[in-house]
Amino acid sequence: KAGVTQTPRYLIKTRGQQVTLSCSPISGHRSVSWYQQTPGQGLQFLFEYFSETQRNKGNFPGRFSGRQFSNSRSEMNVSTLELGDSALYLCASSFNQAGTEAFFGQGTRLTVV
Amino acid sequence: AQRVTQPEKLLSVFKGAPVELKCNYSYSGSPELFWYVQYSRQRLQLLLRHISRESIKGFTADLNKGETSFHLKKPFAQEEDSAMYYCALSATSGTYKYIFGTGTRLKVLA
Numbered sequence: 001k002a003g004v005t006q007t008p009r010y011l012i013k014t015r016g017q018q019v020t021l022s023c024s025p026i027s028g029h030r031s032v033s034w035y036q037q038t039p040g041q042g043l044q045f046l047f048e049y050f051s052e053t054q055r056n057k058g059n060f061p062g063r064f065s066g067r068q069f070s071n072s073r074s075e076m077n078v079s080t081l082e083l084g085d086s087a088l089y090l091c092a093s094s095f096n097q098a099g100t101e102a103f104f105g106q107g108t109r110l111t112v113v
Numbered sequence: 114a115q116r117v118t119q120p121e122k123l124l125s126v127f128k129g130a131p132v133e134l135k136c137n138y139s140y141s142g143s144p145e146l147f148w149y150v151q152y153s154r155q156r157l158q159l160l161l162r163h164i165s166r167e168s169i170k171g172f173t174a175d176l177n178k179g180e181t182s183f184h185l186k187k188p189f190a191q192e193e194d195s196a197m198y199y200c201a202l203s204a205t206s207g208t209y210k211y212i213f214g215t216g217t218r219l220k221v222l223a
Contacts, residue, residue: 003156035213043199043213043216045211045213048211101159102149104156104157104158
C-alpha cells in the first residue's frame with residue numbers, strides 16, 4: 001500500500017511570495033495533519049483535517065491555511081512568505097481513531113530567500 | 114491544557130551506556146502514548162506505543178500515570194540509535210488529535 005506522499009519535495013521561494021504544498025494520505029485514512037519541523041523548535045502542529053473540515057489548529061498566524069478535498073488529499077498554503085518560514089513541512093495521515101499510528105510523508109523542504 | 118514536554122533538546126551518551134529520554138504529558142483523561150523516531154534522511158516513524166507494551170530495537174517505555182510520564186529507555190545504547198525522538202499523545206476523548214513533543218536529539222558517541 002502506498003505511503004503518504006508529499007509534493008513537491010523541495011521548494012525555493014522569495015519573501016512575499018505564496019506557496020502551496022500537497023499531501024496525499026494513505027488510502028482509507030481520513031485524518032490529515034500538518035507539522036512544521038525546524039532544528040530549533042522541533043515538530044510544531046499546524047492543523048488537522050478530517051472529512052474536509054479543519055478540526056484542530058496550532059498556534060500559527062493566519063498566513064498559514066489549509067484545506068482537505070473529498071478524496072482526503074490535503075493542501076496547505078502559506079502566503080506572504082517570510083524568511084522564518086523556511087522549514088521542513090510534514091504531513092501525517094491516520095485513521096480517525098485514538099491510539100492509531102500516524103504515518104508521515106517525507107516532507108517538503110521549503111527555503112525562503 | 115494538553116501538552117507533551119520533552120525537557121532535553123539534545124542527549125549525548127557513549128556507546129554501551131544506558132539511555133533515558135524523558136517525556137511528560139498533561140492530559141485530563143487516559144491518553145494513548147507513543148514514541149516516534151526519525152533517523153537521518155528517513156521519514157518520521159512509529160517506534161513504540163504504550164498500549165502494546167513491547168520492546169522495539171531494545172527500547173522500552175512505561176507509562177507512569179502518577180507522574181504523567183512516558184520515558185523511553187534502553188540499557189545499552191548503539192551508534193545506530195542516533196536519531197531524533199518524539200514523544201506523542203493521542204487523545205482518547207473529545208476532539209481526536211495527536212500532540213507531539215518538541216523532540217530530543219540522541220547522539221550515541223563511539
